[in-house]
Amino acid sequence: MNDREIDQMLVERVQRGDKQAFGLLVSKYQRKLHRLLARLVRDPAEVEDLAQEVFIKAYRALGSFRGESAFYTWLYRIGLNTAKNHLAALGRRVPAASGLDVSEAEAHAGGEKLHNLDTPERQLMTRQIAHTVEEAIAALAPELREAITLRELEGLSYEEIANVMDCPVGTVRSRIFRAREAIAARLRPLLDTRADERW
Numbered sequence: 001m002n003d004r005e006i007d008q009m010l011v012e013r014v015q016r017g018d019k020q021a022f023g024l025l026v027s028k029y030q031r032k033l034h035r036l037l038a039r040l041v042r043d044p045a046e047v048e049d050l051a052q053e054v055f056i057k058a059y060r061a062l063g064s065f066r067g068e069s070a071f072y073t074w075l076y077r078i079g080l081n082t083a084k085n086h087l088a089a090l091g092r093r094v095p096a097a098s099g100l101d102v103s104e105a106e107a108h109a110g111g112e113k114l115h116n117l118d119t120p121e122r123q124l125m126t127r128q129i130a131h132t133v134e135e136a137i138a139a140l141a142p143e144l145r146e147a148i149t150l151r152e153l154e155g156l157s158y159e160e161i162a163n164v165m166d167c168p169v170g171t172v173r174s175r176i177f178r179a180r181e182a183i184a185a186r187l188r189p190l191l192d193t194r195a196d197e198r199w
Contacts, residue, residue: 007071014062022062026055029072032154033079039149040083050086054079069163073156077164080146129190136186140179147172148179 001009007028013021033054037047057078065074137145143165150156150164151172158176162169 004070008067011062011065011067011071014059015065022059025071029075030055032072033075036076036079036149036154037083039153040080041086046086050079050082054082057082070160073160073163076150076154076156076160077166080164129187132186132190133183136183137179140182144175144179144182147175148183151176 007025010021010025014025030051033051034047037050037054038044041047041050054075058075061078065071137148140148146165147161150161151158156164158169158172161172161176165172
């Protein structure tokens, strides 16, 4: 039985009145949801309140969940919308995702340039790259920022992102491509790469 089937079984138990089954879903996805919300909201107290609000909304709406998408995709959509509404109510925009870590950067072509961090120059370069990536993400249109965050930081598939963002998979691919191109354009001067290289 795969993860999605287990989640669907737990959802069906909740729909039949088993509150402990919902507790299992909360335990399973609480950390992931917190990570998503923290990238959007940043204030730990607000993140905690929003996570609780998301799980309450999910619990109340679970009766209408039919399993057309994975449970966590559905939960992420609720989380994303709740965070966006919260920020809009406060007159704030969704910030860029932060916290690029070296292991993530090394996974990309050219990442071996970041591997040796034992010199002050390398440490400065790493900080500059992380700062440039954060600035590039912050400058993206909201739909591009959300797509790249869900793909690169949350690890969702294109299909899952399409479900979360409620748009076709082709649109997701286009948004992620455009976001990557914009980030790559900002990184080229730092990494000394050609225009046909992403990073």
